[in-house]
Amino acid sequence: MIKRTGIFGTAGFYALAVFFLALFGFPFILTLFMAFKSMPEYMTGNFWGFPHKIYFGNFQRVLFSPFHVYFFNSVFVAGFAVLLTTLISSLASYAFAKMKFRLSGFVFLLFIIGMLIPIHTTLIPIYQLTKSLRLTDRLVGLITPYISIGLPVAIYIMTTFFKEVPNSIQESAFIDGASPLRIYWNIMLPISIPAISTVTILNFLSYWNEFIYALTLINTSSRRTLPLGMRDFYGVDAVNIPAVFTTILVGSLPVILFYMVAQEKVINGLSAGAVKG
Numbered sequence: 551m552i553k554r555t556g557i558f559g560t561a562g563f564y565a566l567a568v569f570f571l572a573l574f575g576f577p578f579i580l581t582l583f584m585a586f587k588s589m590p591e592y593m594t595g596n597f598w599g600f601p602h603k604i605y606f607g608n609f610q611r612v613l614f615s616p617f618h619v620y621f622f623n624s625v626f627v628a629g630f631a632v633l634l635t636t637l638i639s640s641l642a643s644y645a646f647a648k649m650k651f652r653l654s655g656f657v658f659l660l661f662i663i664g665m666l667i668p669i670h671t672t673l674i675p676i677y678q679l680t681k682s683l684r685l686t687d688r689l690v691g692l693i694t695p696y697i698s699i700g701l702p703v704a705i706y707i708m709t710t711f712f713k714e715v716p717n718s719i720q721e722s723a724f725i726d727g728a729s730p731l732r733i734y735w736n737i738m739l740p741i742s743i744p745a746i747s748t749v750t751i752l753n754f755l756s757y758w759n760e761f762i763y764a765l766t767l768i769n770t771s772s773r774r775t776l777p778l779g780m781r782d783f784y785g786v787d788a789v790n791i792p793a794v795f796t797t798i799l800v801g802s803l804p805v806i807l808f809y810m811v812a813q814e815k816v817i818n819g820l821s822a823g824a825v826k827g
Contacts, residue, residue, distance in 0.1 A: 620779030
């Protein structure tokens with residue numbers, strides 16, 4: 551066990567941990583408090599404190615609104631986009647890491663350069679392309695742009711992981727008569743679960759919270775994703791702030807639960823390849 555001394559002693563270490571816990575946990579606590587406040591209580595100036603009286607009307611308003619439609623639209627779009635991004639990136643990364651072919655380094659570099667391009671600079675070209683394919687105002691039309699957004703980071707993480715896998719595993723499978731596709735499916739894919747978990751979580755967070763592309767490509771109310779649907783709680787003359795916080799709380803629960811389940815594999819995937827040895 552590492553002994554902490556001086557300024558980084560035990561007391562200082564835990565004080566720093568509590569500070570960061572309060573810093574990063576405060577937005578969630580504030581959202582939780584606000585979800586149980588009524589609009590009149592909010593208007594009296596009780597913004598930061600505990601609710602004087604537990605109020606469930608915000609949850610009733612959210613659950614009896616088209617919230618469930620927006621929720622399942624987001625599940626459909628984010629789910630399929632994550633699935634396809636993971637499949638495509640794992641196949642490409644296996645080729646980059648374990649299969650030598652002409653221009654492989656150049657093609658991999660193109661994907662890495664994609665990480666440097668601000669995604670919103672591609673909004674107009676993607677809108678024009680989607681419109682020409684007659685995919686505007688359709689949930690399927692959101693999936694393809696989302697995949698293009700998530701591929702560069704996914705390929706970088708997966709390729710780094712695959713490069714750390716010993717070549718002897720692949721060579722032994724070749725000797726036994728396994729094809730490259732079988733090696734990928736039966737060997738490489740199962741042992742890359744930490745990297746896949748990392749890619750899945752990062753892209754799911756990005757797709758679930760994405761707003762600009764959904765706002766540009768979706769027009770019909772019944773096809774809105776959750777970030778677009780939250781605007782229903784913005785009135786013409788006033789905004790129901792507690793209801794908005796309730797929507798944020800309910801909409802963020804799937805992401806929080808998903809991360810809690812997969813956090814260990816995410817950490818392992820992010821640290822894969824950091825230390826050789």
